[in-house]
Amino acid sequence: MNKFVGKISFVEILVWIFLILVFFFTITPIAFMAVSSFMDARQILDMPFRWIPSREYFSSADRTFFTNFQKAILGNNENATFFRNMFNSFFVAIVDSITTVLLASLCGYGLAKFRFKGRNFVFMSIMATMMIPFEAIMIPLYMVVSGMKLMNTYRGLIFPFMVSAFGVFQMRQYLLTFPTEYLDAARVDGLSEPRIYSSIVLPNCKPVIATLGILSFRNQWDNLLWPLLVAQREYMKTLPQYITQFSEEKMTDEGAMMACAFLASIPMIILFFSLSKYFLGGAAVYESRKG
Amino acid sequence: MSGALSGKKKVRKNKIYSIERKQARWGFAFTVPCLVFFAIFSFYPIIYAFITSFTNRQAIGRNYEFTGLENYVYIFTKNNGGFPLSNSIRATLVFTIGTFVPMIVVSLILATFMMQLRRDRYRGFFQLMYYMPAVLSSVVAAAIWMIIFDPRGLMNQVSNFVMHTSGVDYNWLVDPIMIQVSTIIIYFWKYIGYFVILFITGLASIPPTIYEAATVDGSSRWHTFWRITLPLLKPTTAMVSIMAMLQCLKTFSTQFMLYQGGSPRAPIDVITMNIYFTGIRNGRLGRASAMSIVLFVIMLVFTYLQLVANRSSEDVEY
Numbered sequence: 001m002n003k004f005v006g007k008i009s010f011v012e013i014l015v016w017i018f019l020i021l022v023f024f025f026t027i028t029p030i031a032f033m034a035v036s037s038f039m040d041a042r043q044i045l046d047m048p049f050r051w052i053p054s055r056e057y058f059s060s061a062d063r064t065f066f067t068n069f070q071k072a073i074l075g076n077n078e079n080a081t082f083f084r085n086m087f088n089s090f091f092v093a094i095v096d097s098i099t100t101v102l103l104a105s106l107c108g109y110g111l112a113k114f115r116f117k118g119r120n121f122v123f124m125s126i127m128a129t130m131m132i133p134f135e136a137i138m139i140p141l142y143m144v145v146s147g148m149k150l151m152n153t154y155r156g157l158i159f160p161f162m163v164s165a166f167g168v169f170q171m172r173q174y175l176l177t178f179p180t181e182y183l184d185a186a187r188v189d190g191l192s193e194p195r196i197y198s199s200i201v202l203p204n205c206k207p208v209i210a211t212l213g214i215l216s217f218r219n220q221w222d223n224l225l226w227p228l229l230v231a232q233r234e235y236m237k238t239l240p241q242y243i244t245q246f247s248e249e250k251m252t253d254e255g256a257m258m259a260c261a262f263l264a265s266i267p268m269i270i271l272f273f274s275l276s277k278y279f280l281g282g283a284a285v286y287e288s289r290k291g
Numbered sequence: 292m293s294g295a296l297s298g299k300k301k302v303r304k305n306k307i308y309s310i311e312r313k314q315a316r317w318g319f320a321f322t323v324p325c326l327v328f329f330a331i332f333s334f335y336p337i338i339y340a341f342i343t344s345f346t347n348r349q350a351i352g353r354n355y356e357f358t359g360l361e362n363y364v365y366i367f368t369k370n371n372g373g374f375p376l377s378n379s380i381r382a383t384l385v386f387t388i389g390t391f392v393p394m395i396v397v398s399l400i401l402a403t404f405m406m407q408l409r410r411d412r413y414r415g416f417f418q419l420m421y422y423m424p425a426v427l428s429s430v431v432a433a434a435i436w437m438i439i440f441d442p443r444g445l446m447n448q449v450s451n452f453v454m455h456t457s458g459v460d461y462n463w464l465v466d467p468i469m470i471q472v473s474t475i476i477i478y479f480w481k482y483i484g485y486f487v488i489l490f491i492t493g494l495a496s497i498p499p500t501i502y503e504a505a506t507v508d509g510s511s512r513w514h515t516f517w518r519i520t521l522p523l524l525k526p527t528t529a530m531v532s533i534m535a536m537l538q539c540l541k542t543f544s545t546q547f548m549l550y551q552g553g554s555p556r557a558p559i560d561v562i563t564m565n566i567y568f569t570g571i572r573n574g575r576l577g578r579a580s581a582m583s584i585v586l587f588v589i590m591l592v593f594t595y596l597q598l599v600a601n602r603s604s605e606d607v608e609y
Contacts (some may be wrong), residue, residue, distance in 0.1 A: 026421050029435045030435075044438060045441060050447055107326075115314075126325065126326075126329060131594045135563045135566065137587045139583055145334075162328060163329075165333075168325060169502075219517070221428060239428075243428075248551050249344045258435070263444065264428065264430075265431050272423065279422065
């Protein structure tokens, strides 16, 4: 599209107005969450809403600056499973993203750089799994996992998302362009095949690894449906479940609810701003089998 | 002499052959972990779902028997304790169409507008800000919007201001129509940035020389958009809209959270939610599996459309 040259035109002003309006639409709820996590219910639902809490409010005896966060961490029955649940979320998401990267790169490498009988069949059948939505197989998956006695275990939470067909596809596409001469040179030098993978292939696909790792981390961090089926004990639940439960019982305490949501979002927001390049790159590619 | 030479050749050929074979074995070995994984967690479950959908299996009790098509007849004709599948399909389709049409239109407009900005830095800023809601988890998004949609919340204040009314409660979370609008707004808010970026990727791949040629020929900006950008963007649009549709068909967290928050279930009882309640809460695994197969078939149709769209997108040459 031809960019504007010279003076600021009428159209350009319209463009800016529209973009800024949408900017307010996307940012206002997030700002609302941040601000109201410091307020009490009465203030949050005040008409009209005041974005800056008054000073005398904080100096009142029963409220401190962090009252809501304290409530959010203590949870429904004051036994503070918040940190445990947050750890669960982190643990599951990190393990899943690491295994996704490792297994998908291994498989993608095998498919891209080796010729073996049935290679196309293997590739096509992995691609076929992309057509199976997780939501359609969650009930049998639940039966499989409960049959393996993995209910309320980390393995039960982690196993079904250890690798994604989309990841294999991404890795394969990336490695197809990787120069085979490097690999051959390494072979001539006497490196074993696993060594070639670990010290030549893996270090050379950092951009895909980052994008894929973040994508899979985010999907698991956001996953509610699967933990809802597998984790029924308090100490095995993940953060999305915690928030759902918390907001169910704290319906009238909006401040605490927002504090809980805010606490749960902080890790992702930090990750987003420090690795935004990979987030925006990862958005451009589509994850069809989202957990 | 010639015999000796051919013998030498043969040995060499054999050697190469064995190296290739050894390599091929490694290549296959590298794919085995993934294959095992997919066999257990993808192929087996879908076959299992298919078989279970023909049984009267329940969560409690080990015994079950094959009942033929009974589950399918049940989910399509009976009302399943007040929440029939037909209602779920309606809710899912309303949600899907209501979300993806505005989403595609608005994100296309936003992306074209963003390409007009003078500096890449401005565009980067807007991309970041529009994408930010997608970073929050769906549960958090639903929690925020539940408070905004509260009778005394921000949304009523804003809509009263816009509509020039005062003190009207729009029942965002209670009214059967409004609750559907609410879920659509939440989803739209969360994923708009994602689709803007997809469109920007598509727009950025159109070579600038085409636009230069159009400008030289005296084409107006409006004309350029309708006659050049839009036709060239057709494959991207087709692909993105089917992707958006697939995404919407699978929605669960938003609806589930709103329901847990006290909203009526029937208007937002999407298929995934019905599967969850039928299979896990009520323990009717057979019926839930039949619903899963229905969802699978619906998504298969859309995936097929996506493949067709992808193929046509390769046909475009600049």
